Amino acid sequence: MNWFEHFFSDLGTTLRDVLPIAVIIIVFQLFVLRRRVANLPRLLGGFGFVIIGMALFLQGLEQALFPLGELMAKQLTDPAFLFGEKPPATAHWSDYYWIYVFGFAIGFATTLAEPALIAVARKANQVSGGAIGVLGLRYAVAIGVAVGISLGCFRIVTGTSLQWYIIVGYVVVLLQTLKAPKMIIALAYDSGGVTTSTVTVPLVTALGLGLASTVPGRSPIMDGFGLIAFASLFPIMSVLGYAQLAEWWVNKKSVKAQEDENAL
Amino acid sequence: MPSRLEHFTLLRTLAPVIRLLFGSFRDLLPIILVISFFQLAVLKQPIPDLYSLLGGILLVAIGLTLFVQGLEMGLFPIGESMAHGFARKGSLFWLLAFGFALGFGTTIAEPALIAVAKEAAEVAALGGMITDTPEQRSSYAIGLRLTVGLSVGVAIALGVLRIIKGWPIQYLILIGYFGVILMTFFAPAEIIGIAYDSGGVTTSTITVPLVTALGVGLASSIHGRNPVTDGFGLIAFASLTPMIFVMGYGMYRA
Numbered sequence: 001m002n003w004f005e006h007f008f009s010d011l012g013t014t015l016r017d018v019l020p021i022a023v024i025i026i027v028f029q030l031f032v033l034r035r036r037v038a039n040l041p042r043l044l045g046g047f048g049f050v051i052i053g054m055a056l057f058l059q060g061l062e063q064a065l066f067p068l069g070e071l072m073a074k075q076l077t078d079p080a081f082l083f084g085e086k087p088p089a090t091a092h093w094s095d096y097y098w099i100y101v102f103g104f105a106i107g108f109a110t111t112l113a114e115p116a117l118i119a120v121a122r123k124a125n126q127v128s129g130g131a132i133g134v135l136g137l138r139y140a141v142a143i144g145v146a147v148g149i150s151l152g153c154f155r156i157v158t159g160t161s162l163q164w165y166i167i168v169g170y171v172v173v174l175l176q177t178l179k180a181p182k183m184i185i186a187l188a189y190d191s192g193g194v195t196t197s198t199v200t201v202p203l204v205t206a207l208g209l210g211l212a213s214t215v216p217g218r219s220p221i222m223d224g225f226g227l228i229a230f231a232s233l234f235p236i237m238s239v240l241g242y243a244q245l246a247e248w249w250v251n252k253k254s255v256k257a258q259e260d261e262n263a264l
Numbered sequence: 265m266p267s268r269l270e271h272f273t274l275l276r277t278l279a280p281v282i283r284l285l286f287g288s289f290r291d292l293l294p295i296i297l298v299i300s301f302f303q304l305a306v307l308k309q310p311i312p313d314l315y316s317l318l319g320g321i322l323l324v325a326i327g328l329t330l331f332v333q334g335l336e337m338g339l340f341p342i343g344e345s346m347a348h349g350f351a352r353k354g355s356l357f358w359l360l361a362f363g364f365a366l367g368f369g370t371t372i373a374e375p376a377l378i379a380v381a382k383e384a385a386e387v388a389a390l391g392g393m394i395t396d397t398p399e400q401r402s403s404y405a406i407g408l409r410l411t412v413g414l415s416v417g418v419a420i421a422l423g424v425l426r427i428i429k430g431w432p433i434q435y436l437i438l439i440g441y442f443g444v445i446l447m448t449f450f451a452p453a454e455i456i457g458i459a460y461d462s463g464g465v466t467t468s469t470i471t472v473p474l475v476t477a478l479g480v481g482l483a484s485s486i487h488g489r490n491p492v493t494d495g496f497g498l499i500a501f502a503s504l505t506p507m508i509f510v511m512g513y514g515m516y517r518a
Binding site for chain 1 (some may be wrong): 291292294295297298299301302303306307309311312316317318319320321322323324325326327328329330331332333334335336337338339340341342345346349350353355358362365366369370372373374375376386387390433434437438441444445448454456457458460461463464465466467468469470471472473474476477480484491492493494495496497498499500502503
């Protein structure tokens with residue numbers, strides 16, 4: 001029963017993930033807060049759902065998406081696919097165009113399925129009274145991750161230094177912060193950290209290592225890193241940008257409404 | 265003839281579940297499209313083991329549905345209820361201790377971090393920062409995990425303090441960015457890529473909703489704080505401090 005074994009091993013992984021959280025919560029609840037938790041059965045049921053849900057989720061990913069995604073990352077970075085029968089001694093960065101497209105597409109698609117992002121988007125929607133849309137935020141983050149992965153692949157191919165990209169990125173984020181609506185700032189900073197977890201990290205790591213081991217002059221150990229860093233930086237910009245765009249749109253509309261009123 | 269009414273009630277209880285399941289499929293559709301397009305149109309190869317793939321996608325969709333359901337029933341309420349509890353208790357010390365414990369405890373056991381720490385030890389051995397023996401490697405990896413755990417613990421505690429004091433987040437982030445850039449100039453070149461990546465892998469899928477609910481719960485139970493502008497930001501700190509701490513660790517071990 002291979003399937004069952006897999007499921008139980010994933011269940012074990014999830015339980016190990018939840019265990020420290022459960023211990024900390026119970027200790028603080030019993031010894032520090034010393035208050036009865038409201039609706040305990042429902043709470044425990046919720047934890048049960050989370051654990052079984054994560055185990056099934058992981059099981060499905062490992063059965064279907066990870067092997068195929070990793071295989072594709074390997075095949076797409078294979079010189080035989082990129083250059084045909086005789087790979088040239090030196091390759092131009094533009095020869096790798098399929099990698100950039102794949103990085104963009106897979107970054108976008110995996111981010112939309114990322115459970116942690118779904119959680120944060122739902123919470124943001126709830127506390128903002130609906131002003132922040134669940135899907136809008138998730139699409140904004142997904143575009144940021146897509147651009148980040150794509151650019152990160154370009155960086156690995158060209159072998160340019162990681163830190164300059166990051167420093168320029170930080171400057172852009174800080175400049176955007178000055179102009180962006182206050183409501184979005186903390187959430188935008190958060191979106192950098194939530195994007196890269198269960199679905200995105202394994203696929204993106206496979207892509208980075210595959211790329212760094214096939215491009216001439218790169219080594220997976222020295223150049224294979226940095227995709228996750230890009231995938232956590234660019235969503236900050238895209239979410240800030242999305243809010244700026246939304247604000248500009250609303251302002252434009254209200255100015256127009258004002259003008260229409262004045263005209264009457 | 266009770267059947268029509270029964271069907272109706274059954275449908276009504278099942279409707280939210282079906283809607284959630286449908287939503288999960290919609291969330292997965294882009295991955296299915298991307299993978300099929302690249303496999304069929306770009307690589308021009310058949311999809312291997314189609315049934316296993318479809319079964320896997322079904323599992324992912326069911327898992328995601330259960331997760332979202334459990335989120336609203338378990339993770340969000342406990343995070344918020346504890347935030348309210350701490351606010352009522354009014355002890356800053358215990359609140360910060362809880363924040364630190366949550367950050368440290370969840371990070372240290374994080375599988376993604378264990379994988380990254382192992383890779384980092386390999387890089388360090390290759391770069392000659394440590395002698396290439398299994399003992400040295402594992403001590404390097406464990407040291408790194410402790411460092412990252414510590415950094416996330418500090419981050420959550422600091423983030424909680426920010427919510428209580430109402431400090432604007434951008435100034436703290438600005439300081440953090442400065443720290444990252446400054447450390448980049450002093451840290452050994454081999455560690456920089458790993459340090460930058462470590463920021464993204466620290467917060468797991470189960471930690472994120474809990475920490476988010478804690479922040480939002482705190483901000484909404486403290487007078488004068490806004491849950492949107494003040495409640496978020498804990499994750500941001502948790503992905504920034506590991507970069508600084510890991511580069512510091514690289515310098516220390518070099």
